[in-house]
Amino acid sequence: QVQLVESGGGSVQVGGSLRLSCVASGRDFGRDAMGWFRQAFGEEREFVAGIPWYGDNPDYADFAQGRFTISRAEGANLVSLQLNNLTLGDTAVYYCSAAHTVAEVVRGAVRHWGQGTQVTVSS
Numbered sequence: 001q002v003q004l005v006e007s008g009g010g011s012v013q014v015g016g017s018l019r020l021s022c023v024a025s026g027r028d029f030g031r032d033a034m035g036w037f038r039q040a041f042g043e044e045r046e047f048v049a050g051i052p053w054y055g056d057n058p059d060y061a062d063f064a065q066g067r068f069t070i071s072r073a074e075g076a077n078l079v080s081l082q083l084n085n086l087t088l089g090d091t092a093v094y095y096c097s098a099a100h101t102v103a104e105v106v107r108g109a110v111r112h113w114g115q116g117t118q119v120t121v122s123s
Contacts, residue, residue: 009117
């Protein structure tokens with residue numbers, strides 16, 4: 001059974017940091033791109049960041065550039081997302097995803113989704 005399991009969410013104050021992790025299991029994800037999306041209450045799910053299977057040349061949404069860092073060892077089934085300088089607008093459920101390519105991740109053509117982890121930023 002394919003599973004993507006996120007961890008690391010929680011509550012932080014404005015300006016704080018969190019590190020999210022996602023472990024994929026059930027098959028070999030070594031050649032898949034992986035990424036993160038988020039969905040705030042009442043909003044649509046949006047792309048945050050994506051990374052190829054080889055762990056280099058990641059892609060970021062504009063709001064994530066310079067504050068968030070996605071990382072992954074080459075061919076690994078584990079992907080992380082470092083969230084820095086968090087703002088109230090970053091409050092959302094963050095979802096891990098897997099697809100064939102980063103381009104597919106960016107446009108939401110995702111093959112597998114995690115259940116999500118809540119990130120809450122307060123003032």
